Amino acid sequence: MSETITIDGKEIPFKAGQTIIEAATAAxxxxxxxxHKPGYKPHGSCKLCTxxxxxxxxxxxxxxxxxxxAILNKTQELEDNRRKITQMLFVxxxxxxxxxxxxxxxxxxxxAYYLAMKDNHFPHFFANRELDxxxxxxxxxxxxxxxxxxxxxASQEKDGxxxxxxSGRGINKRLIINSKTGLLKDSDIxxxxxxxxxxxxxxxxxxxxxxxxxxxxxxxDTQQIDQVSLTQxxxxx
Amino acid sequence: MSDKIRVATTSLAGCFGCHxxxxxxxxxxxxxxxxxxxxxxxxxxxxxxxDCDIGLIEGGVCNAENVHVLREFRKNCKILVAVGACSINxxxxxxxxxxxxxxxLNEAYIKGIGVENPQxxxxxxxxxxxxxxxxxxxIVKVDYYLPGCPPSADVFWTFLTDLIEGxxxxxxxxxxxxx
Numbered sequence: 001m002s003e004t005i006t007i008d009g010k011e012i013p014f015k016a017g018q019t020i021i022e023a024a025t026a027a028x029x030x031x032x033x034x035x036h037k038p039g040y041k042p043h044g045s046c047k048l049c050t051x052x053x054x055x056x057x058x059x060x061x062x063x064x065x066x067x068x069x070a071i072l073n074k075t076q077e078l079e080d081n082r083r084k085i086t087q088m089l090f091v092x093x094x095x096x097x098x099x100x101x102x103x104x105x106x107x108x109x110x111x112a113y114y115l116a117m118k119d120n121h122f123p124h125f126f127a128n129r130e131l132d133x134x135x136x137x138x139x140x141x142x143x144x145x146x147x148x149x150x151x152x153x154a155s156q157e158k159d160g161x162x163x164x165x166x167s168g169r170g171i172n173k174r175l176i177i178n179s180k181t182g183l184l185k186d187s188d189i190x191x192x193x194x195x196x197x198x199x200x201x202x203x204x205x206x207x208x209x210x211x212x213x214x215x216x217x218x219x220x221d222t223q224q225i226d227q228v229s230l231t232q233x234x235x236x237x
Numbered sequence: 238m239s240d241k242i243r244v245a246t247t248s249l250a251g252c253f254g255c256h257x258x259x260x261x262x263x264x265x266x267x268x269x270x271x272x273x274x275x276x277x278x279x280x281x282x283x284x285x286x287x288d289c290d291i292g293l294i295e296g297g298v299c300n301a302e303n304v305h306v307l308r309e310f311r312k313n314c315k316i317l318v319a320v321g322a323c324s325i326n327x328x329x330x331x332x333x334x335x336x337x338x339x340x341x342l343n344e345a346y347i348k349g350i351g352v353e354n355p356q357x358x359x360x361x362x363x364x365x366x367x368x369x370x371x372x373x374x375x376i377v378k379v380d381y382y383l384p385g386c387p388p389s390a391d392v393f394w395t396f397l398t399d400l401i402e403g404x405x406x407x408x409x410x411x412x413x414x415x416x
Contacts, residue, residue: 094335096334103415
């Protein structure tokens with residue numbers, strides 16, 4: 001008999017070593033997330049996947065599943081908190097969806113739509129962030145970076161390079177590039193690197209590809225992120 | 238006074254795209270006109286708000302006049318609605334926010350390509366620009382938000398009919414877009 005946890009009362013099997021989010025995904029239960037991606041080392045920074053495990057808050061992407069866990073996921077309180085977290089991500093950067101090539105395919109947007117976020121609630125920072133369009137095939141718009149660390153992990157773990165790092169703390173936190181000039185053109189990044197493809201927002205973009213799919217026909221224009229995520233990530237498992 | 242629901246609309250630092258999209262409800266405008274009476278709005282040319290049930294605000298707040306108009310709407314409208322991306326987060330006009338105002342004015346009126354007789358406009362009738370473009374919820378309390386650039390005609394229709402018929406407005410997934 002396999003061991004089980006419960007999520008919102010539903011019994012879910014898990015294998016030893018699986019995190020809560022891995023067990024949930026395998027069983028077709030969506031837990032909202034942005035910094036988590038199957039096959040990548042967990043980072044536990046975006047906190048969207050926060051669930052209630054036997055009365056305590058834990059990140060589902062880092063917390064191991066264990067027998068006896070009664071987990072709450074889709075409660076009003078947790079969903080309200082997740083919406084607030086998403087609103088904070090929106091006001092911390094400069095996320096102007098109408099002018100972003102990634103709109104409709106952006107996971108930050110997808111999560112916000114899923115959480116029925118209509119406004120940003122908080123005062124905006126309107127932070128002064130840079131744009132690095134130095135590379136012939138790629139660009140980085142730091143306005144849209146949410147510090148999920150996925151490009152950092154992808155470059156190290158998948159591409160065998162070390163192009164990105166997160167530097168600084170709090171409001172001064174920023175994505176830095178490992179090159180003599182600090183510019184993308186002088187790094188060893190290439191278009192097909194996982195680090196480019198993995199970006200959940202429009203922060204790292206491939207040039208000349210932005211409008212190959214018209215707005216209105218993009219992923220989250222028609223499908224909710226829970227369905228998209230479960231289809232993609234269950235296949236991966 | 239008719240017992241119709243009174244609606245006021247305005248565009249602050251917007252492009253009137255949201256108003257155009259509102260008009261895209263097409264023949265449903267006739268049905269709407271049976272239920273509502275327009276107060277201050279580009280549709281009526283009434284210059285100041287009287288007591289209204291619903292106020293629709295397009296655009297963010299970029300100058301002193303926008304602040305006055307927004308406060309007039311808040312004072313007179315029972316329900317104030319932020320319509321479109323610019324009213325919600327400043328939108329494209331807010332992309333000037335990380336550039337100092339003086340630099341913006343210099344670029345547009347002094348150093349800009351093709352500028353003749355360069356001077357920064359300073360007629361006393363021109364409202365003074367604010368340091369930044371602000372979302373309207375940073376100036377007044379907002380009751381509802383209709384995201385989109387612009388929100389589609391169906392968003393306006395669904396929202397207004399919900400509200401007029403006494404339901405809590407609710408937009409289905411496919412009507413919520415930030416772009």
